[in-house]
Amino acid sequence: MATSPDKTDLQLALAASRQAFLYILLFSLFINLLMLAPSIYMLQVYDRVITTRSPETLLMLTLVVVFLFIVMGSLDLVRSRILVRVGNRLDMQISDRLYQATFKRALLVPGKPSAQPFNDLTTLRQFLSGNGLFAFFDAPWIPVYIAILTLFHPWFGIFAAVAASVLMVLAWINEKSTQSLLSEANREHVQSQDLAQSNLRNAEVLQAMGMLPNLLARWRGKHHDYLVHQSHASDRAGALSNVSKTLRVMFQSLILGLGAFLVIEGSLTGGMMIAGSILMGRALAPIDQMIGGWKGFVAARTAHARLNALLSAVPAEPQRMPLPPPVGRLALETVTAGPPGENRPTLWDLSLQSNPGEHIAIVGPSAAGKSTLARVMLGVWPVQSGSVRLGGTDISQWPRERLGPFIGYLPQDVELFDGSISENIARFGDVNPAQVIEAAQKAGVHDIILRQSAGYDTQISGSGGVLSGGQRQRLGLARALYGNPVLVVLDEPDANLDASGERALQHCLRQLRTQGTTVFIISHSPAILEHVDRVLVLQEGRMVSCAPAHPPAPKMPQPTRETDTPIHSIRMRARGKPDDSRPPLSLSPEPPKS
Numbered sequence: 001m002a003t004s005p006d007k008t009d010l011q012l013a014l015a016a017s018r019q020a021f022l023y024i025l026l027f028s029l030f031i032n033l034l035m036l037a038p039s040i041y042m043l044q045v046y047d048r049v050i051t052t053r054s055p056e057t058l059l060m061l062t063l064v065v066v067f068l069f070i071v072m073g074s075l076d077l078v079r080s081r082i083l084v085r086v087g088n089r090l091d092m093q094i095s096d097r098l099y100q101a102t103f104k105r106a107l108l109v110p111g112k113p114s115a116q117p118f119n120d121l122t123t124l125r126q127f128l129s130g131n132g133l134f135a136f137f138d139a140p141w142i143p144v145y146i147a148i149l150t151l152f153h154p155w156f157g158i159f160a161a162v163a164a165s166v167l168m169v170l171a172w173i174n175e176k177s178t179q180s181l182l183s184e185a186n187r188e189h190v191q192s193q194d195l196a197q198s199n200l201r202n203a204e205v206l207q208a209m210g211m212l213p214n215l216l217a218r219w220r221g222k223h224h225d226y227l228v229h230q231s232h233a234s235d236r237a238g239a240l241s242n243v244s245k246t247l248r249v250m251f252q253s254l255i256l257g258l259g260a261f262l263v264i265e266g267s268l269t270g271g272m273m274i275a276g277s278i279l280m281g282r283a284l285a286p287i288d289q290m291i292g293g294w295k296g297f298v299a300a301r302t303a304h305a306r307l308n309a310l311l312s313a314v315p316a317e318p319q320r321m322p323l324p325p326p327v328g329r330l331a332l333e334t335v336t337a338g339p340p341g342e343n344r345p346t347l348w349d350l351s352l353q354s355n356p357g358e359h360i361a362i363v364g365p366s367a368a369g370k371s372t373l374a375r376v377m378l379g380v381w382p383v384q385s386g387s388v389r390l391g392g393t394d395i396s397q398w399p400r401e402r403l404g405p406f407i408g409y410l411p412q413d414v415e416l417f418d419g420s421i422s423e424n425i426a427r428f429g430d431v432n433p434a435q436v437i438e439a440a441q442k443a444g445v446h447d448i449i450l451r452q453s454a455g456y457d458t459q460i461s462g463s464g465g466v467l468s469g470g471q472r473q474r475l476g477l478a479r480a481l482y483g484n485p486v487l488v489v490l491d492e493p494d495a496n497l498d499a500s501g502e503r504a505l506q507h508c509l510r511q512l513r514t515q516g517t518t519v520f521i522i523s524h525s526p527a528i529l530e531h532v533d534r535v536l537v538l539q540e541g542r543m544v545s546c547a548p549a550h551p552p553a554p555k556m557p558q559p560t561r562e563t564d565t566p567i568h569s570i571r572m573r574a575r576g577k578p579d580d581s582r583p584p585l586s587l588s589p590e591p592p593k594s
């Protein structure tokens with residue numbers, strides 16, 4: 001959906017429904033006119049039928065009023081249906097964009113993913129499709145009812161205006177006294193839901209270490225606060241709703257009393273007295289309904305505000321020109337970066353260039369920034385300064401869905417998704433069986449898959465289901481290799497592998513080398529490091545060196561630069577044991593000349 005600079009997609013979608021809302025307003029006009037039918041019927045029965053004692057007139061009037069009731073009921077039905085469709089259309093127009101925005105926010109605010117926007121959309125849709133909104137469409141007709149009552153008698157008009165004003169003041173008090181409580185309750189509800197959601201994700205850890213009661217206590221605290229605020233708000237709203245209902249019924253009775261007085265005075269007929277009471281009920285009903293449904297309105301208003309905030313904070317991806325397929329030349333130019341939302345960088349001033357087909361290991365002590373570097377290389381986390389280029393193009397310029405097939409990524413925590421093994425390997429796109437098998441064979445997981453109950457069609461769940469940790473890792477590797485990407489980034493791919501898994505990984509690296517795939521691999525395994533061209537050593541977010549992994553062949557000139565550090569020295573440094581016999585390493589931005 002196109003976005004105008006000052007309006008969110010939600011506002012645009014609501015604006016697109018303006019015509020439907022105008023129709024609903026028109027329907028409301030007719031419905032409210034037809035609502036006058038019972039009063040007119042009453043008026044005619046009292047003032048005409050009873051005085052003329054004519055059963056034919058009564059029959060005619062009754063038939064007409066029944067017909068009008070049927071029309072009114074039908075219009076009301078159509079009005080409800082239009083609103084349901086407006087709600088559904090809004091949902092359909094906005095849900096894709098919302099999905100993308102929610103997803104992108106999860107990347108921008110790592111560690112705090114929340115599905116609340118979908119709940120917000122449901123709240124908004126339900127309000128738009130529910131009866132709560134009708135009160136707002138009926139409210140504009142209140143002055144019309146008061147005007148008709150004034151035509152009956154000026155005192156009727158004055159009385160109705162006073163009664164409506166009293167109820168409106170009550171509605172205003174309701175809004176003021178519940179607004180902050182309901183917003184607070186809403187916020188706490190979202191927090192308690194997010195907490196429960198994250199606890200559910202870690203159910204095994206909670207169970208194993210008996211942490212459930214502690215986390216339950218935390219969740220209970222939030223849930224309790226939510227309940228307290230919600231109850232306070234409901235108490236106040238309930239009391240006001242009660243007062244408003246009682247006052248409405250009382251006003252309806254009192255107008256009868258006023259009518260009777262005017263009848264005695266001779267300035268009003270008996271029919272007008274009864275019809276006036278019915279009209280009064282109609283005039284006050286929307287205000288009463290609004291007070292009753294205020295909680296739903298506030299929830300929808302809060303949801304609307306939250307959705308708008310999300311959509312403005314995460315603008316839609318701009319349409320980008322298609323680019324030619326990239327080559328696996330990755331260049332980092334004085335990159336300073338860190339987790340999104342964190343001001344302090346985790347990586348400082350990193351420069352590096354890889355040749356297509358080159359294999360580079362990234363080593364360094366824990367928290368050196370290796371995984372951060374992997375994310376930054378792939379454009380998952382944005383840079384704070386500098387740039388990351390793939391095949392000469394800034395990686396942030398690529399539309400992700402176009403870049404994705406050229407990239408393979410195996411994160412430290414392998415996340416699989418609900419679906420079949422083949423769908424997982426094929427990244428949930430069109431499953432190309434030959435490519436799925438090729439990727440699985442490269443990752444050394446083909447035989448393992450064949451041993452599963454339904455082979456490649458075996459269903460797995462997001463947490464891996466039937467697969468062991470090592471198998472999931474190999475499946476994640478197959479997914480990373482699917483479609484022969486030009487750049488593959490593997491974050492500790494050997495973390496869960498046994499000896500055969502490690503052999504398979506080494507075989508895989510040999511194949512990737514043959515096919516010219518650029519590989520960055522985070523690993524400290526000596527067997528893996530034997531397969532790389534260069535080793536990039538990171539320490540405290542800075543690149544200590546990026547030197548050839550192997551000492552040059554005997555006949556080649558010996559390394560003269562400080563940066564051409566043999567691998568044995570780098571390994572020691574990576575494990576926090578600096579090799580004091582050698583001078584400090586400096587940065588080597590250039591790839592080795594082959």
Ligand SMILES: Nc1ncnc2c1ncn2[C@@H]1O[C@H](COP(=O)(O)OP(=O)(O)OP(=O)(O)O)[C@@H](O)[C@H]1O
Nearest residue numbers: 110111339342346365366367368369370371372373
């Ligand atoms: N999502 C995050 N939010 C905030 N800080 C983060 C996040 N991820 C990593 N960091 C911080 O960035 C720094 C580097 O972390 P990173 O995971 O890149 O290190 P690493 O070298 O991969 O460590 P390890 O070998 O233990 O996996 C750490 O200080 C860590 O606290």
